[in-house]
Amino acid sequence: MAHDTTAKSDFSPHEEHAPAKTFVLWRPHAPTGLMDWLTTVDHKKIGFLYGFFALIFFLVGGVEALLIRTQLMFPNNTVLTAQQYNTMFTMHGTTMIFLAVMPLSAAFFNYIMPLQIGARDVAFPRLNAFSLWTFVAGAIILNIGWFLPVDRWGAPDGGWFGYAPLTSKTFIPKHSIDFWVMGLQLLGVASIAASLNFIVTIINLRAPGMTMMRLPVFVWMTLVTAFLIVLSFPAITIALVELMMDRNFGTNFFEVSGGGMPILWQHLFWVFGHPEVYILILPAMGIISEILPCFSRKPLYGYPIVVFSGACIGFLGFAVWSHHMFTTGMGAVATAAFSMATMCIAVPTGVKIFNWIGTLWGGHLKMSTPMMFALGFIWMFMLGGFSGVMHSAAPADAQQQDSYFVIAHFHYVLIGGSIFALLAGIHYWFPLIFGRKVSEFWGKLSFWVIFVGFNVTFFPMHFLGLNGMPRRTFTYDPNMGWNTANFIATMGSYVLGLGIFIYFATMVYTYFKGEKVGRDPWDGRTLEWSLPTPPPEYNFAVIPTVHARDAFWYEKHHQEEIAKEKAEHAKEDEAHGGIHMPFASIYPFVASFGLLILAIGATVFDSNWSPGIHIKLATVLVGGAVAVAGIYLWALEGNEGYHLHIEGDDHKSDAKKH
Amino acid sequence: MLLTSLLKKLFRLDVCAFLALGGGSLLRASDANWFVMDGHQSTIFTEGPVAASQTNLFFVTCWVTFVIFIIVGAVLAYATVKFKARSEADEHAEPPPQGHGNPLVELGLIAASVLALVIIAVPTLKAIWFTYDVPGADTKAKLEEMIAKKEVYEVNATGYQWWFKFEYPTEQATVPESGGKAPLATANELIIPAGQPVRINLRTIDVIHSFWIPKLAGKVDMIPNRANFLWLKADHPGYYWGQCAEYCGDSHAVMRFRVIALGPKDFNDWLDSQLQPARNVASKTAPKAQLAAWRKPESFRRNESGVTSKFDISPLDAWIAKQSPEGGEDPELIAKGKALFQSKTCVGCHAIRGHGAQGVTAPELTHVGARSTIAAGLLENNHEQLQRWIHNPGVVKPGNKMAKGYIDNKITLTEADEEALVAYLESLK
Structure with a gap:
């Protein structure tokens, strides 16, 4: 492998082109070690880091959940104080949504999506690194309160939904809410940057012949999710800015004494919050739509309908936000409208389930662990979907809203749905990413323990809710008829924890x-399985040409034709100067680090005492300066890269390095 | 119109009630002591038309989804078993036909899903309008007329961190301090006439709360700057549990209340006694037997339950018993308590009509002795629990203003002071 570091980024040396003026302070070259991880622009390494951080926070959120369940094991229990309990449920929700499920989905988007469309990286590799490190900065800000005194700081305790005016300075004067506001703001920056990247990648970097209607469903769901993020996050960004202004600069968006409208917060929050639900579940649906065909050895049933129903869910997702607000007194007409719109969304969701069953029908089902999780997903998601339909009937929801029935519902969707699918995905793509195969015995054992533990935990909660137990309560009296179900749920949560x-x-x-495995251990159907395990940094020695929907399946059944085609394309590539690779860069990390300093300044330091305000200002300015400097140097170094040369024209042999 | 007549037929069939009957019997039959659904806040065993309509609708959704679950689940289970690869050889056999789906099947399934949703949508729309406002009160004028005619009873409920204030705008109580009149106000126990629609105007003084009495009506939020309301009717006299259902800060979990529905005569008697100023105790009455065993406030564990199971057997009778003076009243002790109520700054926040207390930020206590619970439905109203509450309210209800109001301000009460205050409060029938 020769590093031809003088090559410029343009692919056609024959064209007349004035070289761009660049200013390069330092080009990192570390092939391994910490500096490599901090400066990498490789979508696979970034995807791995997303997954790594997401799983750590998944465990943190899980511990918070177990503490919640332990407190509720008996009536009038005293494991946690009211304040600690409120912090736990706030951080459990926020962590699981923003720091576990979303980044775990992002890990798959990063790692798998470019491989599935036959690309060598995402469209903006350095922006990708910036998204990752900004996500880490946001996660740090959200959790920083755990390490500070509870009386004036503490971790956020206003609920993951942060309803104003409870989150205003009047009612929670400590900095815990500032951490929440600033943390979510940073996570929003990370998510929007990443989503724009994915959209541009999917639109522009598809391999020749990979038409939109040949995209694997996972890529389609990535695209829909990315659009949902880009369109929904601005709503919460505005809400958070308004809340921040209220808390720090005396505005009156939600401040009742100044004529503010707390209901405004709910509309803004749920205009984001409902699409967010689909941001969490659509990637899961995409993963399931990859796994089921692979282990049924059949194409996905009704591909166009699955794709369109995914897009349809995305559109309708923006029209149903007020079903989170059925009890806010919207009036009969608005309630009826949102009720009907919510019922509509059950149709495309149901269609997906029908098509997954259609995929199984007539197949040769191989019951490997990913398939077990995928089938578990269909069952559990179906139950969660049904309780969702129950909520759509607004008058019934008046009893269920903010009761344990709702908790049961969305855990069936988010654990039985999202988490099952993500665990299936980890299992499915593990051999590709690490070149090793997970034991079937331990995989299936973990599936059954998780499956049983999950149902024992959350099924009783339906009954708790119907029996009138409200959520977000740190204690309950023994005479309410909730003791048995709570005890069973807590035992179940321990089993679930054991399974995880x-x-x-x-x-x-x-x-x-x-056990080490070679290429294509599952008899896969999509392009990522055409690669060696783990894939080389350039992914494809020769960019594949796509002839059919399940591109790799087609390749496997038309080997001669494909081999000829690859050999020709390899020659063309070499004539263009070899495989172009982007340079690594430290500046995305620097920019994110600047944002972290800025956010620490804006949240940790008090502006009420004399040195505090100066330290605050200084930290904010230094952080801002570092961020701006990082972005500036990043722009100046230009989008240059180097070229790799690979010997041999057989795309299936590993690239030889020279 | 054909559609309208079809809809009307559907209404006449009353699918709703029919399905609900089935659903109700199913859940009632599954009463195997495992998930008993008849708790104090059960949404299944309802006692008023609003909650009943909501529960009936719930059963419609239950049945429709149950039928779909059986069908789809059976197909899924069949496919999983039927098409499973039985052996290694099976797994590596020639791949099955690579079919891509069938548009007609897809369209048929979409149509079937839409149809299933219509079955839910029709009763949903019906219930939305039924539960929204008192039947017949289509306009504001009509509603006011119904209230004036006493066909509908009107109450204002206001949420505070962490208790509820109830106001009766149609009942004027005398206020001896000012010589004027003001709407009757109580706290945490809402007394309503049974069998009569009650319209409750929902307000909040601070953050968002939600007003929920599961057996009578689903919740509606109390939101600042919004004039929300709900209506309900209790089918018969009874004692109902309610609770705040929107997270509202530290002590959200212990922001509870009760609703007591009374027959017409009892309700009027209650009103008459409530409209009076606070009671004065002139002479000593015969002592009560069990006064000797009085638990020290320190002996209560944090979060320890403040209600006994004895209370649950007949809560309405327990409430009725609280309406008349108890034995063992000591005028001297009560007078001392009354003085302490002034000197220990209780009057800054609480109101006791006729005793010179006119605070507005805390629960009104003119007839607190006649309530069955204290501390927003959290503790039974008796000697022990009253003293436990007064001794350190911050332990019972974390973050509450009473703890801030006097304990944080270093106002101290001796044990004798606490006993005097308890005797005074208990005398306020």
Whole structure:
């Protein structure tokens, strides 16, 4: 492999082109080690880091959940104080949504999506690194309160929904809410930047012949999710800015004494919050739509309908936000409209389930662990969907809203749905990413323990809710008829925790000691399986040409034709100067680090005492300066890269390095 | 119109009630002591038309989704078993036909889903309008007329962190301090006439709360700067549990209340006694037997339940018993308590009509002795619990203003002071 570091980024040396003026302070070259991880622009390494951080926070959120369940094991329990309990449920929700499920989906978007469309990286590799590190900065800000005194700081305790005016300075004067506001703001920056990147990648970097209607469904769901993020996050960004202004600069958006309208917060929050639900579930649906065909050895049933129903869910997702507000007194007409719109969304969701069953029908089902999780997903998501339909009937929802029935519903959707699919995905793509195969025995054992634990935890909650137990309550009296169900739920949560432990212990073991596998262990259908395991940094030695929907399946059944085509394309590539790779860069990390300093300044320091305000201002300015400097240097170094040359024209042989 | 007549037929069939009957019997039959659904806040065993309509609708959704679940689940289970690869050889056999789907099947399934949703949508729309406002009160004028005619009873409920204030705009109580009249106000126990629609105007003084009495009506939020309301009717006299259902800060979990529905005569008697100023105790009455065993406030564990199971057996009777003076009243002790109520700054926040207390930020206590619970439905109203509450309200209800108001301000009460205050409050029937 020769590093031809003088090559410019343009692919056609024959064209007349004035070289761009660049200013390069330092080009990192570390092939391994910490500096490599901090400066990498490789979508696969960034995807791995997303997954790594997401799983850590998944465990943190899980511990918070177990503490919540322990407190509720008995009536009038005293494991946590009211204040600690409120912090736990706030941070459990925020962590699981923003720091576990979303980045875990982002890990798959990053790692898998470019491979599935036959691309060598995402469209903006350095922006991708910036998204990752900004996400980490946001996660730090959200959790920083755990390490500061509770009386004036503490972790956020206003609920993951942060309803004004409870979150205003009048009612929660400590900085805990500032952490929440600034943390979510940074996570929004990270998510929007990443989504724009994915959209441009999917639109522009598809391999020749990869038409939109040949995209794997996972890529389609990535695209829909990315659009949802780009369109919905601005709503919460505005809400958070308004709340921040209210808390710090004396505005009156939600401040009742100044004529503010707290209901405004709810509309802004749920205009974001409902699409957010689909941001969490659509990637899961995409993963399931990859796994089921692979293990049924059949194409996805009704591909166009699955794709259109995904897009349809995305559109309708913006029209149903007020079903989170059925009890806010919107009036009969608005309630009826949102009720009907919500029922409509059940149709495209149901269609997906029908098509997944259609995919199984007539197949040769191989019951590997990813398939077990995928089938578990269909069952659990179906139950969560049904309780969702129950909520759409607004008058029934008046009883269910903010009761344990709702908790049961969305955990069936988010654990039985999203988490099952993500665990299936980790299992499915593990051999591709690490070149090792997870033990089927331990995989299936973890599936059954998780499946049983999950249902024992959350099924009783339906009954708790119907029996009138409200959510977000740190204690309950023994005479309400809630004791048995709560005790069972807590026992279930311990089993669920054990299952998750077995799952991750198995993964860690496999990473170090698992059985090594070669290319295409599952008899895959999509392009990522055409690659060696783990894939080389340039992904494809020759960019594939796509002839059919399940591109790799087609390649496997038309080997001669494809081999000829690859050989020709390899020659063309070499004539263009080899494989173009982007330079690594430290500046995305620097820019994110600047944002972290800025956010620490804006949240940790008090402006009420004399040195505090100066330290605050100084930190904010320094952080802002670092961020601006990072972005500026990043722009000045230009989008240059180097070229790799690979010997041999057979795309299936590993690239030889020279 | 054909559609309208079809809809009307559907209404006449009353699918709703029919399905609800089935659903109700199913849940009632599954009463295997595992998930007993008849708790104090059950949404299944309802006692008023609003909650009943909401529950009936819930059963419609239950049945429709249950039928779909059985069908789809059966197909899914069949496909999983039927098409499973039985052996290694099976797994590596020639791949099955690579079919891409069938548009007619897809369209048929879409149509079937839409149809299933219509079954839910029709009763949903019906219930939205039924539960929204008192039947017949289509306009504001009509509603006011109904209130004036006493066909509908009107109450104002206001949420505070963490208790509820109830106001009766149609009942004027005398206020001896000012010599004038003001609408009757109480706290945490809402007394309503049974069998009569009650319209409750929902307000909040601070953050968002939600007003929920599961057996009578689903919740409606109390939101600042919004004039929300709900209506309900209790089918018969009874004692109902309610609770705040929107997270409202530290002590959200212990922001509870009660609704007591009374027959017409009892309700009027209650009103008459409430409209009076606070009671004065002139002479000593015969002592009560069990006064000797009085638990020290320090002996209560944090979060320890403040209600006994004895209370649950007949809560309405327990409430009725609280309406008349108890034995063992000591005028001297009560007078001492009354003085302490002034000197220990309780009057700054609480109101006791006729005793010179006119605070507005805390629960009104003119007839607190006649309530069955204190501290927003959290503790039974008796000697022990009253003293436990007064001793350190911050332990019972974290973050509440009473703890801030006097304990944080270093106002101290001796044990004798606490006993005097308890005796005074208990005398306020």
